[in-house]
Amino acid sequence: MMIADAGHRLIQAALQDAQPGSGLWVAEDAVNGLPTHLDWIWQTPVDLLQAPWSRRHDLAAAWLPASLPARQALHVLSALRDLHARQLLAFIPVAAYDWHEDTLLGLGLQRQARFEHEGQLYEAWSFDIRTYKAVPDWLNPKFWANPENWGKYRW
Secondary structure, three states, rough: OOOHHHHHHHHHHHHHOOOEEEEEEEOOOOOOOOOOOEOOOOOOOHHHOOOOOOOOOOEEEOOOOOOOHHHHHHHHHHHHHHEEEEEEEEEEOOOOOOOOOHHHOOOOOEEEEEEEEEEEEEEEEEEEEEOOOOOOOOOOOHHOHHHHOOOOOOO
C-alpha cells in the first residue's frame, strides 16, 4: 500500500518536532515510506481490537478501511486515542461511514485535511494529548479554600 501524498505530508507534519521513538501503523496493509526516525509496528484494525494492550506509542497513524464496520472504526479510534498513542493521525474514508462531524469532534479529534486517494475522498483527523485541553487558570492554589496550605499537608 502507498500512502497518498497528502497523507504522507500530514504524517511528516505531525512528526515535525518529534524525537526518535515508536510509531503504530494501523491499516489493512503494511506501508512503505513512513518516517524512519520512529520504530514502526504494524497492526490491522481487527488485530488491534483483539490483542491485549502492550505499550503506548509516540504516534499512531491509522488508515481506516471502508470495509470496517462503523462501530468498530469508532472503537479503533478511541482505543488509539486512549491507550495506544499520545498523538493520533487517522485517515477516514468519508463515504464509508455515516458519521456526522460531531461524532469525531466528540472523540476530541480535529479535522486537518480533506483529500482524494484512488478515487475516494478521505479526511485526516488528529488528536494530541499535549494540546487537547489547556490547563484552566483556576487550577492553582489561589482559588482553593486554604491556599496557604497548598503543598504543606496531605489530606
